[in-house]
Amino acid sequence: MPDDATPDGSELAYFALGCFWGEEKMFWNTAGVTNTAVGYQGGFTPNPTYEEVCTGRTGHAETVRVAFDPTRVTYEALVKQFFEAHDPTQGYRQGNDVGTQYRSALFPVSAEQEEVARRLLETYAEAYTNAGYGAITTEITRLDPATGEPAFWYAEDYHQQYLIKNPNGYCPIHSTGVTCA
Template sequence: MLRFENTADADVDVDAEHALPGRGEPVLSMPFLHRITANRLDREFPGAETAYLAAGCFWGVEKLYWNLPGVLSTAVGYMGGYTPNPTYEEVCTGQTGHAETVRVVFDPTRTSYAQLVRLFFENHDPTQLNRQGADVGTQYRSALFATSPAQEATARRLYESFQASMTEAGYGRLVTQIAPAGDWYYAEGYHQQYLEANPDGYCPVHATGIRCSAV
């Protein structure tokens, strides 16, 4: 298991002892087909890598990635908490500890983890603690859940570079949590590729307009 310090406090209001109990069965039954690619969400791609990114409402964040060259699959779900197989309603109480997270499976010969993290930083405001715009709560926190020491090192490098750019632009401290990827739980089916099924759905991206130059 990876063990390293978080870049910033997630400020989650619950611990493992007091989190909701959850359940033994996933809330999303497989097979479930991706609305864009028609592949199973849990399909394995030989040679692929996986990134887990949390940047507020996962509907809009997932859309940022599903048409990106080199991305093979996307899904939305929950990570960073304690409750097994939580429901959306439970996550929204703040009593599971999870963040709304996007799972991005990508071909490292066509894109890089650094490119995915650059897009992450440029498309939300990582100085907002436990919120993005009007969406407030620990489930909307900014977080990068790394699957390897190499991902963790890349996340920290881009974090430091983006902090310098944000400071120069007059913004405050980045509060993005950098932590090891833990248990991943798929969100309910109606959340998957939500903005494809609901093109008029509301889920804005809270970009600051500041570029992340270190890739």
């Protein structure tokens, strides 16, 4: 499994926006991101496997764990990137990928991150409505500092940095073109 260390001075953020391969690549290419990993979060099955998550019976979403340097990129900028990189109105799908593991979700690690996530969800909800899309279905579930729930479970090694190992691998970003200033 990936190294669980977070570089000194980095903060963590967790994003679920469809297939995690393309989303991880998007974040690792973001200035200020210090490392990434993919895994499963938001469900109830401990230490799930990819095969279990794909059944839809674990409750988990494919999630990207992002460590970032807050002096170089803000959580707010990362959440904006999240809302602009996928269609948060599709429920349990992104494009051709269908299932609960492909849902849109944010897992803030602090009250400050949760405030930013909820504020931006409202801002983007208006932008998506004005652009003719349906209601945003993005879930926001704050990590409980006492229990660490919902836990992040690392995906199998072959999923980590998958698109470096498989540069022609499929997992596109499903951007709609909706943006906010």
